[in-house]
Amino acid sequence: MKATVLIRPKDGILDPQGEAVGEALQHLGFAVSSARVGRLVDVQLDTDDAAEARMALDRMSNELLANPLIESFTIEVEAAHE
Amino acid sequence: MKATVLIRPKDGILDPQGEAVGEALQHLGFAVSSARVGRLVDVQLDTDDAAEARMALDRMSNELLANPLIESFTIEVEAAHE
Numbered sequence: 001m002k003a004t005v006l007i008r009p010k011d012g013i014l015d016p017q018g019e020a021v022g023e024a025l026q027h028l029g030f031a032v033s034s035a036r037v038g039r040l041v042d043v044q045l046d047t048d049d050a051a052e053a054r055m056a057l058d059r060m061s062n063e064l065l066a067n068p069l070i071e072s073f074t075i076e077v078e079a080a081h082e
Numbered sequence: 083m084k085a086t087v088l089i090r091p092k093d094g095i096l097d098p099q100g101e102a103v104g105e106a107l108q109h110l111g112f113a114v115s116s117a118r119v120g121r122l123v124d125v126q127l128d129t130d131d132a133a134e135a136r137m138a139l140d141r142m143s144n145e146l147l148a149n150p151l152i153e154s155f156t157i158e159v160e161a162a163h164e
Contacts, residue, residue: 006122021123021147030142031128040088040120041103046113060112065103
């Protein structure tokens, strides 16, 4: 099954890339007050069990995909087609 | 209003970062067949009009946030609290 992990800098953590993007958007004339940049990882898992997938993704995120000290993550598991 | 742009490498476009992540996850013992890595940008817009926000985000994505040649993007506008 497919799943996506969304990884964002935590509130209060400096995000120079996001600041640069926000300023660039303002320069282009967009009415934007701020921007924050994060990552996403689409994962194809071998399991079809959503609960099992969530547990594995939580461990993956803590161990490899995100840095829990400075980043938060959310897990989106694709609805099963059953 | 807040919105998020999700940016992913298009199908068929090489994603060395995703391959490295997928291999690292397999090394850690996770039952993962593949991974793709993308970006996300959280944007705080001055407008409260969802349709206007979507139009602006579409232009931002094509002009600055994504590279439409090799990346696809999806726009998620936060539901208005009305």
